[in-house]
Amino acid sequence: MADWSGGNDRGPTPKADAIWTCVAGEAPLYHRNRQAAEDWLTARIGDEIDAGRRVLAGFDFPFGYPAGLARALVGEDDPLILWRWFAERIEDAPKANNRFDVAGEINRLFSGTGPFWGNGLKRDIHDLPRKGRARDFDAVPEWRVAERRAKGAFPCWQMTGAGAVGGQVMMGLPMLWRLRDRFGAAAWPFEPLEDKPLALVEVWPSLIRKVVAEAQRADEVRDAAQVRVLAAAVAALPPDRLAKMLSVEAPEAAAEGWIFGLGHEDTLADAARAATALKPPALQNDCFALPPGVEWTPVDAALALLRDRLEPVTATETVPLGDALGRVLADPVVARRSNPPLPNSAVDGYGFACADLPVGDPVLPLVAGRAAAGLRYEGTVPPGHAIRVLTGAALPDGVDTVVMQEDVELGAGEVAFRAGVKAGANVRRAGEDVTAGDEVLAAGRVVTPADLALCAAVGVDRLTVRKPLRVAVISTGDELVEPGKAAEPGQIYDANRPMLLALIERAGHVPVDLGRIADDRVRLRAAFDAAAAQADAVLTSGGASAGDEDHVSALLQQAGAMSLWRMAIKPGRPLALGMWQGVPVFGLPGNPVAAIVTACVFALPALGLLAGRGWRVPQGFDLPAAFSKRKKAGRREFLRARIRDGRAEVFRSEGSGLISGLSWAEGLVDLPEDTAEISEGDAVRFIPWSGFGL
Incomplete structure (x- = not known):
């Protein structure tokens, strides 16, 4: 279920009159703008369909307009062509869109003033009156049939002001068109659902407003409560009741759309009450017993989720070799030059062309000069001759084999050695180690001293690397005091924070110490905000379970950012994994042993992935x-x-x-x-x- 919005970006902090979504059985999610919400919807619906499940997705805005508008705009009464019409004209960005201009454009197609009204901008929009009483219009009805039957519903024409849904419709239909196109969805009630993987349905939470009010939690945003309760209600409907609600007898629905559950309000309310009623758990003596309906999350399943959902977040920069040690390569390193660049000698000795050796033990005259490392010998060694060659020297023209100096007898201007020297002996071939154009180091590698040598050898003097990952550490709990300070009875010294800060540094990241936060949700929220502004990831310890003072998990749940917790692991079952303003948060247990175990098992591989190193399985x-x-x-x-x-x-x-x-x-x-x-x-x-x- 989705509570949509026609407004601009609402910022990182969850709030009312924004976009909220909820999958039945999960916590509501806050989305700061339509772009973020559509990305999430596309990804989540795709995951469900890929897993072989069919999806019913409900959106709380009208799927059509009163009869007559579609024909005026597109020449026929097909509401789905109207969806495409809006998708082709709406321009949408997080901070601005053109919905008021499009409303004025539509008004100009009719004589009189209207039907759209309400302008939330400072500038005037031609043909769009700011007040509804300024309209003089009767070419299309004010209400759809469904709105006349739904007590308290608002018409589609109001673009701003209390209760307005016009902006939601205009900004929502293009999104529906894209979802329908991407997934081959059926738009209800315009199309038969049959075996389509996705059903898009119009909902209105106010049909069960009383149940929503009863089920709304003390600290819950009403929009979040609406999608949570409605999702639970629809998921709880028996198949025959669901099928009945999807059968609409009103003939106007084919052109105007219809509200799911309209005419079946009591059935939907009963399902909502049953789905959201408190169900006290049976008494347990096992401290690790899970609440009803909560299953263990296997370690490998949690790791797979982290591996699939996270990606590198660090920026890149190009640095000299001397500054690259320990950094993560952002791009592959390609050899500019072969190593060795030319054939060279592996020993001190004498070089010659092997094919020109005489039968028996060779005695070869020496040419003047020698080949040494550095400048290449510029002459050519004639057939049947030899030249003095030192280790590392490029082979002169006419030389393909070197005999060690320990294996020769040196005379006056000549050298003798035993027969049997093999062609190419004691010679390093050009490019034997690396050929120019080869990839010598892969992206994601942490640069070592040996890597610096390799890069230098192939002519690379600068590397494109990722900036170090910054990881914030927060300890939570009233019981914690700083080591060295006086501790009251019942207090303990904070052992986790120095341990986790050191662990982050040893893992090659930059630790950001945000100190200790008492069991105060307001202060913890502020600390999370500070962490998101300063760091790429957050590690907390304590407050990750489900008790009254477990504020880490509570905040993540409230923000709609909790991904999963309750791991099938010992130690460390109470582990919170979530997002805060787009920054991953790893809520570790408060006990030090559990904290380091879960940090090693879950956080370190994930941090490596965020840092650009790729996913690395611990080696044992x-x-x-x-x-x-x-x-x-x-x-x-x-x-x-x-x-x-x-x-x-x-x-x-x-x-x-x-x-x-x-x-x-x-x-x-x-x-x-x-x-x-x-x-x-x-x-x-x-x-x-x-x-x-x-």
């Missing part, structure tokens, strides 16, 4: 276990571990608050979801800290 190896363990199937577990005598030892306790185990450990043992029992000697996967890039 199999070792015999020096421990035994029984575990429940269903969750992936990471144990603090180290290697002793070729076997993997694990820390004495799995408690997430035992920070000493992190210093003790040299990495993590990774136990798959389905592993049930490990005995000493069984092979286990050990990932050293270096395997995570630390």
Whole structure:
């Protein structure tokens, strides 16, 4: 369900009278402008269709105009041609559009003044009156039939002011036309749905306004509540009820459109109440038990989502070789020159043409001079002659083989050696290492000292690299105090922030310390805003679960930015992944062990991708276990571990608050979801800290 808007960009902070969407069973999403909303709709609908699911997408604006407008504009009563007419004329940008000008253009087609009215601009629009009472018009009806039947509905002609929907219609129909064209959708009720993958339907949340008011949460924007409740209601309808609502008997609907659920308000309201009613969960003694309807998200599934949805965000710049160490290549490096550029000698010795050697042990006269590294010998070595050659020297013309000086006898002006020297011996061929035009380093590589040598050898003196990724770190919680300061009873020192700041730096990124934030949603929102302005990604610790003071997940949910949480991982199940003003946020658990595990498993690969390095799977190896363990199937577990005598030892306790185990450990043992029992000697996967890039 989508609550549309005809206005300009509403900014990064979620607010009312903006665009909100909601997929049944998920949190509402805020979109700051129509362009961002259409991009999201296109991507999400495409994902659902690719997964083999059919989609019903509802939009809260009229899909047509009162009978007569289509014929006046396009010469026939087909409302879908009217969609295309608007798509061809509407110019839309986040901060401006031409909807008022188009309304005036349509008014000029009729005698009198109207039918459109309302101008939200400072400049006057020719033939578009600012007030409805200025109209003198009766060529087309004021209302569609559906609007006359829907109590409280507004006509399509009002372009601005309280209750106006004219701008929504005019800015929404082009979007519908593009979705219909892209996905082969059916526009209801103008076309039969049949087996089309996407059904576009007109909705009006006010049909169930009372239920929406009952279900609206204390801190929820009304527009968000409307799409959430309506999506839940439609998803809860039995198939026969849904089919009945999609059957419209009013003949005017074929030309004007119709509101889904009109005439079935009680049925829709009952479905909404049932879908949004509070359902208390059964009592649980397991602290890791999930709320009803929430399933574990497997680690690999979460990683796949991050890998597919994220992309590099850092800008690029070109720097000299001396400034490129440790930077991420933005473009491939192509050799400007072969290495070696010319055939050269691999040893100190004597060069000659092998094909011209006499039978038996050769004795060759020496030409004057020598070939040394640097300037090439300019003469030509005649057949049957040899020349003194030093290591690295370009081979003179007439030389294709070099015999080592240790294998010759030097006489007066001549040199002798045993028969059997093979053609091309002790010679490096031109381009043997790299040929000019070869790609020598791929984009995404972190530049090493050896890479600098290679680049210099092939004539490359400057590299296009990405600017370092900036990662903000925020600790949350009233219980935290700064190390070294006096701690009250019940308070603890903030161990996570210095750990995460160091982890980010060791991973090659730039840490941005935004300090500690108390359990105060207003202050945390301000910190998120500051982080989005200063950094490319955000790591928080604490507040990622579902308690009263878990403000990280609550803010992300409220902003419609929460992607997923409740990971099938131990330690670290309460993990929030979301977006804030377009910046990825990784809400890590508050316990230090869980924080570093989830940072290594989820955040570091994702940060590498954002930095332009590509997705890198942590590198580990199999070792015999020096421990035994029984575990429940269903969750992936990471144990603090180290290697002793070729076997993997694990820390004495799995408690997430035992920070000493992190210093003790040299990495993590990774136990798959389905592993049930490990005995000493069984092979286990050990990932050293270096395997995570630390």
